[in-house]
Amino acid sequence: xxxxxxxxxxxxxxxxxxxxxxxxxxxxxxxxxxxxxxxxxxxxxxxxxxxxxxxxxxxxxxxxxxxxxxxxxxxxxxxxxxxxxxxxxxxxxxxxxxxxxxxxxxxxxxxxxxxxxxxxxxxxxxxxxxxx
Amino acid sequence: xxxxxxxxxxxxxxxxxxxxxxxxxxxxxxxxxxxxxxxxxxxxxxxxxxxxxxxxxxxxxxxxxxxxxxxxxxxxxxxxxxxxxxxxxxxxxxxxxxxxxxxxxxxxxxxxxxxxxxxxxxxxxxxxxxxxxxxxxxxxxxxxxxxxxxxxxxxxxxxxxxxxxxxxxxxxxxxxxxxxxxxxxxxxxxxxxxxxxxxxxxxxxxxxxxxx
Numbered sequence: 001x002x003x004x005x006x007x008x009x010x011x012x013x014x015x016x017x018x019x020x021x022x023x024x025x026x027x028x029x030x031x032x033x034x035x036x037x038x039x040x041x042x043x044x045x046x047x048x049x050x051x052x053x054x055x056x057x058x059x060x061x062x063x064x065x066x067x068x069x070x071x072x073x074x075x076x077x078x079x080x081x082x083x084x085x086x087x088x089x090x091x092x093x094x095x096x097x098x099x100x101x102x103x104x105x106x107x108x109x110x111x112x113x114x115x116x117x118x119x120x121x122x123x124x125x126x127x128x129x130x131x132x
Numbered sequence: 133x134x135x136x137x138x139x140x141x142x143x144x145x146x147x148x149x150x151x152x153x154x155x156x157x158x159x160x161x162x163x164x165x166x167x168x169x170x171x172x173x174x175x176x177x178x179x180x181x182x183x184x185x186x187x188x189x190x191x192x193x194x195x196x197x198x199x200x201x202x203x204x205x206x207x208x209x210x211x212x213x214x215x216x217x218x219x220x221x222x223x224x225x226x227x228x229x230x231x232x233x234x235x236x237x238x239x240x241x242x243x244x245x246x247x248x249x250x251x252x253x254x255x256x257x258x259x260x261x262x263x264x265x266x267x268x269x270x271x272x273x274x275x276x277x278x279x280x281x282x283x284x285x286x287x288x289x290x291x292x293x294x295x296x297x298x299x300x301x302x303x304x305x306x307x308x309x310x311x312x313x314x315x316x317x318x319x320x321x322x323x324x325x326x327x328x329x330x331x332x333x334x335x336x337x338x339x340x341x342x343x344x
Contacts, residue, residue, distance in 0.1 A: 051284075051288070052281060052284030052285045052287065052288045053288055055281040055284065055285070056258070059221065059222075059255060060251075060252050060255050060256075062224075063225070063249070063252050064252060066224075066225055066244075066248045067245055067249065073224050073225065073226040074222070074223050074224025074226070075224060076223065076224065077223050077277045079277065114223070114224035118226075
């Protein structure tokens with residue numbers, strides 16, 4: 001079992017995608033770029049977050065691929081962002097201005113192949129393989 | 133584009149004649165939250181018929197299901213709805229998950245294939261909704277990316293939303309957790325299985341239609 005897990009994680013890498021890299025792309029192109037990386041067994045770290053419509057499109061296109069690509073089970077998607085609910089008005093305004101100027105760069109979106117994330121969840125120590 | 137024009141002209145007609153007839157009410161949420169159970173409860177209450185089958189196995193609803201002309205009366209008022217029950221939205225589908233429920237491999241694979249198409253259809257139908265009931269399992273953690281994506285898409289499309297925390301009959305149910313996760317929305321705790329709090333639900337539903 002352990003060998004199988006190691007085999008599954010081999011060749012996996014993290015790919016950082018900066019906001020400027022996708023800024024000029026259309027929804028379709030953004031989703032295509034992200035999915036092509038995920039299908040290449042990469043965990044994508046996107047600086048910023050997708051708009052809700054883009055997240056929906058990402059799910060739609062992912063499902064279309066699950067149906068057509070062998071062993072592809074889908075994606076795991078998580079957005080890590082600062083919780084501004086308890087922050088003061090000044091901080092909220094500061095984030096608002098920054099968001100308008102350079103996009104939502106305070107967030108980090110993590111998108112990865114579901115089967116790989118499942119293996120990592122099953123045995124978190126395997127993440128060392130990725131970083132080693 | 134055609135959908136946008138149709139939706140716009142429908143809204144104009146509604147504004148001109150003040151009638152909200154056959155309101156398209158969507159049931160959205162993650163798999164196994166009880167969307168069909170709630171739609172069935174409403175249909176049985178007002179038409180005597182059910183809309184679809186329910187099961188403990190996730191992704192039982194794999195096609196969008198409809199019930200036309202469901203007339204609901206509340207405190208002397210009457211509204212007609214078209215209920216649209218959608219497959220649960222997820223970011224991953226693994227046929228192996230269905231094997232745990234005793235399904236044969238070929239049946240599980242077929243179910244997974246249909247479920248992926250069901251999710252695509254659910255998302256496509258979003259643009260056709262007048263109002264949406266987001267059904268969440270109140271015994272599960274509401275802070276999931278799928279739930280956040282669903283709510284974000286409702287807000288982006290300006291669709292009026294009522295959140296239903298289903299399964300309050302379960303010991304682990306925590307409706308307050310849903311309220312604190314989505315503080316800007318009205319949340320009603322119900323049990324679609326035994327009908328608890330359905331009066332409060334219908335009252336909230338009529339309030340929701342005022343936002344259309």
